Amino acid sequence: MKTVILCGGYGTRIRDVADDIPKPMIPIGGKPIIWHIMKTYAHYGHQDFILCMGYKSEVIKDFFINYELRSADVTIKLGKKSEQIVSETNHDEDGWQITLAETGIKAMTGARVRRIKKYISDDPMFMLTYGDGVGDIDIEALVAFHKSHGKMVTLTGVRPPGRFGELGIAEDGSTITGFNEKPQASGGRINGGYFVCNREFLDILSDAEDLVLEQEPMKKLVELGELKVFEHDGFWQPMDTSREYSLLNELYNNNQAPWVKWKKK
Incomplete structure (x- = not known):
């Protein structure tokens, strides 16, 4: 099953971190966030990717085309017939x-x-997600859920992470009983990406440049009763701001990144 990743947007909300590379290429622990997303899928055996590129696509191409060279020891023989081993x-x-x-x-x-x-x-099905958020999604369980209900599309519903610190306050109104710097909201769910789609979903879409996936197509699926939610209560975090960039890097650098399952084999 192929995995489609949206990575063509401008990412204007995080320009204060990096304004010369596309958002999916902003690094966590030295590797682009899109690489982390791909590693999550690969951990579950899904290694066939389609990257939907746009803004500064040449940066993404350069990274993957030269991936072997950048990951290997290289011996170069200079001269008229130079060789690269x-x-x-x-x-x-x-x-x-x-x-x-x-x-x-x-x-x-x-x-x-x-x-x-x-x-x-x-292919009868494909997976789809965004190139700017990571989570400890159980991809195997997600796919099994999608196959079980027979509807056209499944999206992963997540708890939105809190963007501000949350204080626990005692009944006296002034004593702090708890401090959570990055709480997870306990209310409703939001679209966290990590879709599984039947191939016929592509026929609902058009080639019009202004077609937003999360608007008309999703509303159409709701009208048809063809959209299901896979509930995920674990970790999920987008990288929309410099603060979230710092958070994800801090988690990774301190070996506390919940989405990093591939190191646990």
Whole structure:
């Protein structure tokens, strides 16, 4: 099953961190956030990726086209017939297949997904997510849930992470009983991405550049009764601000990143 990742947006809310690279290439622990997302899927055996690119796509292409060279020891013989010998590859991404699809600079999310239809080919299902958020999603359970209900699309419903510190206050109104710097909301759920879609969902989409996946297409699915939610109560965190960038890097650098399952094999 192929995994489609939306990574063509401008990411204007996090320009104060990096304004010269696309948002999915902003690093966590030295690796782009999109790499972390792909590692999550690969952990569950899904290694066939389609990246829907737009803004500064050349940065993403450069990273993956030169991935082997950057991950390996290289011996170079200079001269008229120069040679480059790659040895001692130092990565665990053997077998990954990555299609780098140019889906337009100005295209919105719905149009981007529609434009990679040819790469889905005759596969009955595909997975879809955003290139700017990580979570400890159980992909195997997500896919099993989707197959169990027979509807067209499943999205992962997550608890929105709190953006401000939360204080626990005693009945006297002034004594602090708890301090949670980054609480998780206990109320409703929001769309956390990590979709599983039947192929026919692509027929609901159009090539119009202004088609937003989360608007008309999702509303159409609701009207048809074809949208289900996979409830996820674990970790989920987007990278929308410099504060969230710092949080994710702090978690990773301190070996406290809940989404990093591949190191636990």
